[in-house]
Amino acid sequence: MPIDLVVDPLNKRVVEAIRLEMTRQRISQVSLGHALGHNQAFVSARLTGKTGLKLSEVEDIAQALDVPVDRLLNAPDPLAARRRRASLCQVA
Numbered sequence: 001m002p003i004d005l006v007v008d009p010l011n012k013r014v015v016e017a018i019r020l021e022m023t024r025q026r027i028s029q030v031s032l033g034h035a036l037g038h039n040q041a042f043v044s045a046r047l048t049g050k051t052g053l054k055l056s057e058v059e060d061i062a063q064a065l066d067v068p069v070d071r072l073l074n075a076p077d078p079l080a081a082r083r084r085r086a087s088l089c090q091v092a
Contacts, residue, residue: 008052012049014073014075017072018058018061021071021072027065028040032061032065036060058073
């Protein structure tokens with residue numbers, strides 16, 4: 001697995017939501033790239049953060065995955081709950 005280059009927290013959450021949905025639907029990068037009219041390298045570059053995601057690409061990906069775009073854009077931060085718990089433990 002390539003090193004995760006995604007730095008922007010919002011972009012990282014969107015990428016994680018895309019990956020989660022791809023896993024849920026058992027869709028490969030090759031298949032998603034084909035549905036988008038691109039190749040696997042195009043998808044990989046966006047999922048690793050080598051190339052930033054454009055809003056239009058998120059919309060296209062949502063359509064290809066047959067999910068509402070807000071499911072990808074409003075994905076919860078998977079580490080937020082863990083950080084809250086850790087901060088509560090430090091206070092106690």
